[in-house]
Amino acid sequence: MEFSQQDVYKLMFYGYPEILDVKQVSKALGVSAKTVYKLIQAGSLSAMRVGREFRVPKVAVMKYVKAFVFSNPTGAAE
DSSP: OOOOHHHHHHHHTTTOOSEEEHHHHHHHHTSOHHHHHHHHHHTSSOOEEETTEEEEEHHHHHHHHHHHHHHOTTOOOO
16 A cells, blocks of 8 residues: 555644644654754754744644655665
């Protein structure tokens, strides 16, 4: 059975709101919150500041995952 890219994203982000906080992003990506902050600071992950916290649109996380997969097709860690 073959899944489309859209199906994979729907499964990966099922149950997440459209705007995620750093903790939700770290859980979805399987990385630490510190890593998420580094990605935001580096400009690799688009985010908006709400008060003292960052919020990340789910679409931005999907774009980051897509860019990572295409830049690292073997899936090996960098």
